[in-house]
Amino acid sequence: MSGQARIFSGTGSSYLAEKIAEKFGTPLGDVSSTRFSDGEIGIEFKESIRGNFVFLVQSTFAPADNLLELLLMVDAARRASAYKVICVIPYFGYARQDRKDRPRVAIGSKLVANMITAAGADRVITMDLHAPQIQGYFDIPVDHLDSSAVFIPYIENLNLANLTFAAPDVGSTNRVREVASYFNAEMVICDKHRKRANEIASMTVIGDVAGKDIILVDDICDTGGTLTKAAALLKEKGATSVRAFCTHPVLSGNAFSNIANSVLEELVVCDTIPLREGAPEKLKQITVSGLFATALRNAFENKSIHGLFVHSHNRKR
Numbered sequence: 001m002s003g004q005a006r007i008f009s010g011t012g013s014s015y016l017a018e019k020i021a022e023k024f025g026t027p028l029g030d031v032s033s034t035r036f037s038d039g040e041i042g043i044e045f046k047e048s049i050r051g052n053f054v055f056l057v058q059s060t061f062a063p064a065d066n067l068l069e070l071l072l073m074v075d076a077a078r079r080a081s082a083y084k085v086i087c088v089i090p091y092f093g094y095a096r097q098d099r100k101d102r103p104r105v106a107i108g109s110k111l112v113a114n115m116i117t118a119a120g121a122d123r124v125i126t127m128d129l130h131a132p133q134i135q136g137y138f139d140i141p142v143d144h145l146d147s148s149a150v151f152i153p154y155i156e157n158l159n160l161a162n163l164t165f166a167a168p169d170v171g172s173t174n175r176v177r178e179v180a181s182y183f184n185a186e187m188v189i190c191d192k193h194r195k196r197a198n199e200i201a202s203m204t205v206i207g208d209v210a211g212k213d214i215i216l217v218d219d220i221c222d223t224g225g226t227l228t229k230a231a232a233l234l235k236e237k238g239a240t241s242v243r244a245f246c247t248h249p250v251l252s253g254n255a256f257s258n259i260a261n262s263v264l265e266e267l268v269v270c271d272t273i274p275l276r277e278g279a280p281e282k283l284k285q286i287t288v289s290g291l292f293a294t295a296l297r298n299a300f301e302n303k304s305i306h307g308l309f310v311h312s313h314n315r316k317r
Contacts, residue, residue: 003052003083005300008045010058010073012066016090016271017057019289024296033069041065043072045080053300054082055125057292060093060112061250061273067093067112071119078120086123086299087116088292090272091248095130096220113137125295127272127288128175128219128247143299146309147247147270148179149291151217154268155183155245160213162240166190168218168230176217188214190230203229210238221246221269224258235263248272249285256280 008029009017021028030046054077058070070087077085097108109131116124117139124138127145135142155163165180167173167189180187188207214234221227221244231242242264249269251259259267260280269275270288291308298305 023293050081057088059091074119098131164212216244224255228262
C-alpha cells in the first residue's frame with residue numbers, strides 16, 4: 001500500500017469533512033481555495049500529498065462553483081503526484097438530469113460524471129443517487145452508500161405501533177421497499193403526475209393507510225411540494241401520523257414554509273447539504289459522517305463496504 005490517507009475539503013462541505021476526518025482519526029488537510037477579482041477559483045494544496053491516498057470531500061449542490069472547485073481540486077491533486085484521488089460527494093448534483101425524457105435536453109449527470117473522470121479521479125464515494133444507474137455513467141469505481149444505515153436506527157427508536165412506509169412517487173418504490181422489508185412492514189405508493197418540474201398536477205394513494213403511522217422515504221427534498229402534498233393526502237385517507245425521511249435537503253424556494261405549514265410530524269434529513277438559517281422546528285438533521293468515515297477507511301484499506309448496508313442483512317423478524 002502506498003502512502004497515507006489524507007482528507008481535504010472543498011469550501012461547500014467543510015462542516016461535514018471536519019466530522020468525517022475526526023471519525024476517521026486524522027486531521028483535515030490544508031487546502032486553499034482563493035478567488036481572483038473576477039470570481040475565478042484557484043486551488044492550492046498547502047502540504048505535500050505525493051504518494052498519498054487523497055480524499056476530496058465536496059457535495060456538488062448549487063451554485064455550480066462547488067462542482068468546479070471539486071474538479072480543480074482533483075486536477076491539483078493529480079498534478080501534485082497523489083497516489084489515488086477519491087472524490088467523496090455526499091450529494092451528487094445534477095443527478096435528476098439522468099435521462100433524455102424530452103427532446104433536445106441535456107443528460108446532466110452523465111456530463112458531470114465525464115468531467116470528474118476527465119479531471120483525473122480514481123474513485124467516487126457518494127450517497128443515494130437519484131437513480132442508481134448513474135453509477136454506470138462513470139468509467140471508474142463508484143461506492144454508492146445508502147442513508148438507510150442512519151435512518152433505520154432513528155426509525156427503530158420511534159417505536160411506532162402501526163408502521164407503514166410510503167413512496168412519495170413511483171420512482172421511489174425500490175428504495176422504500178428495501179426499508180419496508182427490513183421492518184417487515186407494508187408499503188403504499190403515492191402516484192403523482194407533474195405539469196412541469198416542481199409543480200404537481202395530481203396525486204393518488206395506492207394502498208390502505210387508515211390507522212397507520214406512515215413514514216415517507218425519498219432521496220431529495222427540494223421545494224417540499226411532493227412530500228407535503230403526499231402527507232396531506234395520506235392524512236385525508238386516515239393515517240394516524242405522517243413523517244418523512246429524505247437524504248438530501250436541497251430545500252429551495254418556499255421549502256421551509258411548506259414544511260412548517262404541513263401535516264408532517266417531522267422531516268428528518270442528512271447533513272449531505274448544509275441547512276440554511278431559519279429551518280422550521282419540524283426539520284431535523286442527522287449526520288452521515290460516521291458512515292462516510294467507515295467507507296473511506298475501507299476504501300483506503302481495500303476492504304468491502306457491504307457491511308455498511310443495514311437493510312441488506314439482519315432484517316427484523
